[in-house]
Amino acid sequence: MRGKFVVCAVLLAGCASESGPEHPEHEDEIRTLLGLPEHFELPAIPDYNPPTAAKIELGRRLFYERRLSANETQSCADCHEQSLAFADGLKTPTGSTGTVLVRNSMGLANVAYNNSYTWASNGLLTLEDQIKIPLLADNPVELGVTDGVRDEVLARFDDDPEYAQLFEAAYPEETAGATVNKVVFALASFCRTMISGGSPYDRFIAGDRDALDEQQRQGMALFNGERFECFHCHSGILLTNAYRDANVDDADVRLVFFNNGLYNVDGEGSYPEYDQGLFEQTQDPNHRGLFRPPSLRNIAETGPYMHDGSIATLREVVEHYAAGGRLIEDGPFAGDGRTSPLKSGLVRGFEATDEEIDAVVAFLESLSDPEFRTAPS
Ligand code: HEC
Ligand code: HEC
Numbered sequence: 378m379r380g381k382f383v384v385c386a387v388l389l390a391g392c393a394s395e396s397g398p399e400h401p402e403h404e405d406e407i408r409t410l411l412g413l414p415e416h417f418e419l420p421a422i423p424d425y426n427p428p429t430a431a432k433i434e435l436g437r438r439l440f441y442e443r444r445l446s447a448n449e450t451q452s453c454a455d456c457h458e459q460s461l462a463f464a465d466g467l468k469t470p471t472g473s474t475g476t477v478l479v480r481n482s483m484g485l486a487n488v489a490y491n492n493s494y495t496w497a498s499n500g501l502l503t504l505e506d507q508i509k510i511p512l513l514a515d516n517p518v519e520l521g522v523t524d525g526v527r528d529e530v531l532a533r534f535d536d537d538p539e540y541a542q543l544f545e546a547a548y549p550e551e552t553a554g555a556t557v558n559k560v561v562f563a564l565a566s567f568c569r570t571m572i573s574g575g576s577p578y579d580r581f582i583a584g585d586r587d588a589l590d591e592q593q594r595q596g597m598a599l600f601n602g603e604r605f606e607c608f609h610c611h612s613g614i615l616l617t618n619a620y621r622d623a624n625v626d627d628a629d630v631r632l633v634f635f636n637n638g639l640y641n642v643d644g645e646g647s648y649p650e651y652d653q654g655l656f657e658q659t660q661d662p663n664h665r666g667l668f669r670p671p672s673l674r675n676i677a678e679t680g681p682y683m684h685d686g687s688i689a690t691l692r693e694v695v696e697h698y699a700a701g702g703r704l705i706e707d708g709p710f711a712g713d714g715r716t717s718p719l720k721s722g723l724v725r726g727f728e729a730t731d732e733e734i735d736a737v738v739a740f741l742e743s744l745s746d747p748e749f750r751t752a753p754s
Contacts, residue, residue: 438543
């Protein structure tokens with residue numbers, strides 16, 4: 378991503394601070410700043426945080442900066458590694474003070490296009506709102522910049538001449554000094570540059586029929602067919618219904634969450650008590666086990682899978698859907714997810730041969746974009 382940035386900084390020096398989605402004449406500049414391929418729409422970007430080259434550069438530095446955590450041990454990148462499409466390869470990660478989180482670290486490819494953030498939230502609709510959580514939250518602690526230590530952490534950046542200059546360049550019209558909002562807006566701007574559109578699948582939809590081999594094309598047909606049903610929830614350019622771009626008005630955003638039948642601990646559809654998905658926010662019993670369908674881009678790099686990392690491989694994910702849910706025979710979470718009354722009607726199970734399952738896995742692997750994981754950042 379640094380490679381893209383340097384080019385943009387040269388092209389856009391001086392004019393970028395006026396950029397914003399409300400200025401359509403600047404659309405080309407934003408597309409260049411974010412590194413959008415031609416077949417990607419402009420993402421929806423809040424008016425109050427238009428991207429600029431200087432904000433993106435500051436955000437990039439902060440993303441890799443362990444001094445951004447209260448005890449200086451952890452950065453965003455410790456849980457979001459570029460080589461793993463910004464996931465971390467763990468079932469669930471551990472925060473800076475040792476708390477093991479209950480949810481799997483999400484990959485961040487094309488995160489600018491989510492219509493909601495995290496595995497299950499109807500309240501986090503922008504990157505700006507989401508990023509405050511790993512930064513500031515005290516339960517669970519991630520970076521742990523809680524009220525009591527906030528000024529101390531921000532002072533680290535004011536006291537560092539290089540950072541002071543980066544903050545000044547990113548926010549030339551504001552009073553000097555680091556603030557939580559400046560940090561969050563810069564991180565959000567950087568995350569919007571995590572664009573992945575160079576997979577074999579992208580070349581295929583651009584018209585290069587040979588970009589996918591025969592097995593992958595068969596897998597794509599199964600993925601988009603009425604027996605496997607995947608496309609009903611994983612649709613469109615990013616293979617998720619939870620997508621929006623600049624063409625979608627706020628009023629038309631439709632949040633989507635589904636229960637995949639992973640658990641049924643009480644015969645009534647409950648998930649383990651420590652994480653019942655959307656229910657944690659709404660307390661509506663019908664929302665137990667509801668999670669957002671994630672984008673499947675770079676999915677081969679971001680395992681283990683599902684909100685709690687409880688499925689190890691892509692093959693097992695497809696087998697999970699073929700079984701129509703998960704039977705857990707013993708242990709604390711024993712129960713038959715296949716018979717959950719809260720499971721989506723689209724997860725009903727299907728007959729599939731081993732070859733067909735292999736083909737769907739091969740298709741999912743075609744969604745990986747090696748350049749995204751290795752471009753300088
Ligand atoms: C301790 C590990 C950890 C750290 C540190 C961390 N994250 Fe995360 N990140 C996660 C987990 C886990 C989730 C899923 C959270 C959930 O669903 O409640 C997540 C979710 C996200 C998402 C939402 C992605 C989506 O598709 O909805 C973004 C964006 C994000 N993190 C960015 C950041 C940034 C920026 C930082 C640094 C300020 C950061 N993260 C620090 C583990 C971490
Ligand atoms: C009813 C909607 C629905 C259908 C149909 C569906 N999915 Fe999903 N998918 C989801 C949701 C929701 C999640 C996250 C569930 C969770 O974590 O509890 C998910 C998660 C996944 C994941 C793991 C994502 C990650 O980042 O860990 C993969 C891979 C996946 N689905 C592939 C498929 C395939 C292949 C099919 C077809 C066989 C399919 N899905 C059908 C909704 C659906």
